[in-house]
Amino acid sequence: MIEVSHICKEFVLTKQQQKELNTTDKISKAVDDISFTCQSGRVFSLLGPNGAGKTTTLRMLSTIFKPTSGSIQIAGIDAVKFPQEARKKIGFLTGSTGLYARLTPNELIAYFAELYGVSKQDLTERKERLYSLLNMHDFQNKRIGKLSTGMKQKVSICRTMIHNPDVVIFDEPTSGLDVITAENIIQLIRDCKNEGKTVIFSSHIMSEVDLLCDDVAIVDKGKLLFNGTMSDFRGQMQADNLTAEFIRIVNENRIIN
Numbered sequence: 467m468i469e470v471s472h473i474c475k476e477f478v479l480t481k482q483q484q485k486e487l488n489t490t491d492k493i494s495k496a497v498d499d500i501s502f503t504c505q506s507g508r509v510f511s512l513l514g515p516n517g518a519g520k521t522t523t524l525r526m527l528s529t530i531f532k533p534t535s536g537s538i539q540i541a542g543i544d545a546v547k548f549p550q551e552a553r554k555k556i557g558f559l560t561g562s563t564g565l566y567a568r569l570t571p572n573e574l575i576a577y578f579a580e581l582y583g584v585s586k587q588d589l590t591e592r593k594e595r596l597y598s599l600l601n602m603h604d605f606q607n608k609r610i611g612k613l614s615t616g617m618k619q620k621v622s623i624c625r626t627m628i629h630n631p632d633v634v635i636f637d638e639p640t641s642g643l644d645v646i647t648a649e650n651i652i653q654l655i656r657d658c659k660n661e662g663k664t665v666i667f668s669s670h671i672m673s674e675v676d677l678l679c680d681d682v683a684i685v686d687k688g689k690l691l692f693n694g695t696m697s698d699f700r701g702q703m704q705a706d707n708l709t710a711e712f713i714r715i716v717n718e719n720r721i722i723n
Contacts, residue, residue: 473536498688511679528558557631567611582629
């Protein structure tokens with residue numbers, strides 16, 4: 467489970483950033499008083515347009531960023547006070563995660579497994595399961611720098627899951643991938659849910675959100691605009707489909723503010 471309570475994140479702006487943003491403010495508030503809960507065995511979708519504060523929120527949940535204020539509980543651990551302990555419970559997949567180009571997938575996965583203290587037996591079993599699910603056997607001994615975008619994404623997923631985390635955060639996991647690879651990732655997310663893991667899934671592809679998610683939250687300009695179940699979301703819809711309703715909620719907030 468993840469429990470987020472009144473988190474805020476502020477960044478100090480340089481003079482160049484102030485000029486680019488056309489503002490005299492010295493502080494930018496990327497996330498402003500957001501609270502929500504992600505339950506085990508459910509898929510929680512965090513949605514927002516570019517620059518909404520979504521990625522900053524996910525980075526706080528994954529302990530990459532420390533919130534300016536507020537609290538985050540990850541699987542019962544205070545992630546603000548004990549980020550290293552919380553990190554052991556988390557798998558975080560993001561498109562900006564770098565991979566070591568000179569290593570092979572086998573070498574990289576073994577390296578991260580050792581960092582997490584995964585036993586050799588567990589490494590062998592988990593790697594075989596993930597390699598089979600993601601069709602990685604054919605390139606497991608090739609240098610990562612020579613792999614395609616889709617292959618690298620599969621390596622990133624394997625790295626994310628090799629320590630069998632209780633909490634899994636997928637930030638745009640299928641972006642730019644072919645249909646088959648995207649479907650493999652969707653199946654992995656289903657498996658995580660069925661295993662009782664806490665899953666956060668962020669995507670701009672509303673059909674995937676509709677297919678996978680039990681709960682949804684929408685953020686824009688650092689503010690939480692909606693937080694509830696997918697049934698709640700559909701029940702209050704004023705537009706004809708999920709994409710149109712998402713756009714309506716965001717635009718309505720921008721008109722008000």
